[in-house]
Amino acid sequence: MAEVKLINVWKKFGEVTAVQDMSLHVKDGEFMILLGPSGCGKTTTLRMIAGLEEPTKGQIYVGDKLVADPEKGVFVPPKDRDIAMVFQSYALYPHMTVYDNIAFPLKLRKVPKQEIDRRVREVAEMLGLTELLKRKPRELSGGQRQRVALGRAIVRQPQVFLMDEPLSNLDAKLRVRMRAELKKLQKQLGVTTIYVTHDQVEAMTMGDRIAVINAGILQQVGTPDEVYNKPANVFVGGFIGSPAMNFLDASVVEDERGVWVDFGEFKLKLLEDQAEVLRELGYIGKEVIFGIRPEDLYDAMFAQVKIPGENMIRAMVDIVENLGSERIVHLRVGNLTFVGAFHAESMVKEGQEIDVVFDMKKVHIFDKKTEKAIF
Ligand SMILES: Nc1ncnc2c1ncn2[C@@H]1O[C@H](COP(=O)(O)OP(=O)(O)OP(=O)(O)O)[C@@H](O)[C@H]1O
Ligand SMILES: [Mg+2]
Known part of the structure; x- marks a missing residue:
């Protein structure tokens, strides 16, 4: 487990400034939500933390370790950051069973077979997948598939989870259930989690704190109560709450x-x-x-x-x-x-x-x- 710190981070793609002077301190074990409209820079921020994108300027820390600072020429590659990422379009390997899908990241890291077996079964138990370990992804419901994708991230026991709209492919009812399950799981594991969504209900119900972003600029960071009751500006006031302020x-x-x-x-x-x-x-x-x-x-x-x-x-x-x-x-x-x-x-x-x-x-x-x- 670790804190994550962004200090004056910028990301430019040619003319487009995707992230502008972002400073954000995610505490150890915290569930932090990045919330904002489409194109505001949420995924870009996450990808910079993961190491899939290099910031144009600024520093990123994972724990005490400086993982990115272009001015110092520091860039730690994704595999050395001890971070697991779950995407919206979680691609499971269709020809592998649930067991093998979850075990895959450990096999890549050449973890001993017995250790793999122990961890896969533990994660499967935690996610209610024990009965499904022998099935292939196509024999699963959407929610079950989503849980396998989560299992694959959890099994690595990373310091930080990054999740980019992981529930957006699920139907409304399942989304509500998975929201609660995911929150419970995060508390249970205590792993620092940064979760991207443009759904303000998801943000309000899941986050310890919410970072509201608009047009690449951080607008406010606060608990759900704070951003709801004390919006820092017109954008936050209007973005959170339905019907709108x-x-x-x-x-x-x-x-x-x-x-x-x-x-x-x-x-x-x-x-x-x-x-x-x-x-x-x-x-x-x-x-x-x-x-x-x-x-x-x-x-x-x-x-x-x-x-x-x-x-x-x-x-x-x-x-x-x-x-x-x-x-x-x-x-x-x-x-x-x-x-x-x-x-x-x-x-x-x-x-x-x-x-x-x-x-x-x-x-x-x-x-x-x-x-x-x-x-
Ligand atoms: N590789 C890239 N090249 C050029 N522009 C990019 C690239 N990636 C992102 N952008 C631009 O940066 C801005 C932020 O994109 P980003 O994907 O971070 O938004 P987002 O908040 O995740 O949006 P969404 O909710 O739609 O996923 C957008 O204007 C996007 O077009
Ligand atoms: Mg995105």
Whole structure:
């Protein structure tokens, strides 16, 4: 087991900058998720850690060992990094049994036969594959095949696991199950794991911490709670959470009653501690981006604190999507639109005008220019 450190790492492919000045410290035994949209540089980052790609600039450490630093001419090849990688398109050898597939990396390393047998059986037991050791890959389900691919990585007992969207080929139900199994297995083995996904639910449910990446740039690193509740900027706020956070342009104004976010069509009164922060940082009279998650909007019927004109407004219901467990309600005030995730028992109807309550404790305010969170 080992920590993994990236220090100011860059990767350029000709004109394309795939990874830009990335610094990331993955702790020993940690389950770290790299999360971001397609093309943001997740796979490239993983491949640099594995040694399949050389950084253009910066240093990479696995444990105490410097494995890549182009300025010093250091580049440790993949086979000497003690890292196992599981890809999205895990290619099992079709003509080999499950047993031989799992044993393969050990045979390559000329591990004694008895030792191979012991380790393959141990891994098979752990992954629930014992009954399947004699089968060929084509006689397995998708989830079973995925477990064989994991077994092949685990059997080597590497210091670090790198996984690139390993569950994306599975159907939705199996993915949910494998998510839980994989997390449990990682805790059991205690091996430092870096796991790439563009699925924010996977990231939230599996990771000890999440590194959110956009356009090759690390946006925020934090626990699932931190990135969800305290997004560092508009991108993170919008990328994590479904339905997505609502963003509205607003200006901050102050009168004798307090500090408000003014949307033109309506305004909301900020709480005193929020007001204080904006005053202190000189945001009174300035434009900002206001953010609130759909679940922090309420049908007034189900709200505790409601003060008309302060945290409660009239809005038109455009569309109601009934998900059973909740209702996704598309709301409109003049030309402003936003989405609420209402209580399943909310009876609001399309075309109706209703009272909507904002949970002001849950409001996010971002700088208009930098898009960084003020709170
Ligand atoms: N070998 C290469 N040559 C040129 N450009 C590359 C190469 N590999 C990756 N890129 C570019 O680098 C950027 C990052 O690619 P990368 O594969 O790391 O993205 P990703 O986050 O893994 O995306 P996805 O979620 O689609 O797998 C993209 O713009 C991609 O086109
Ligand atoms: Mg990728």
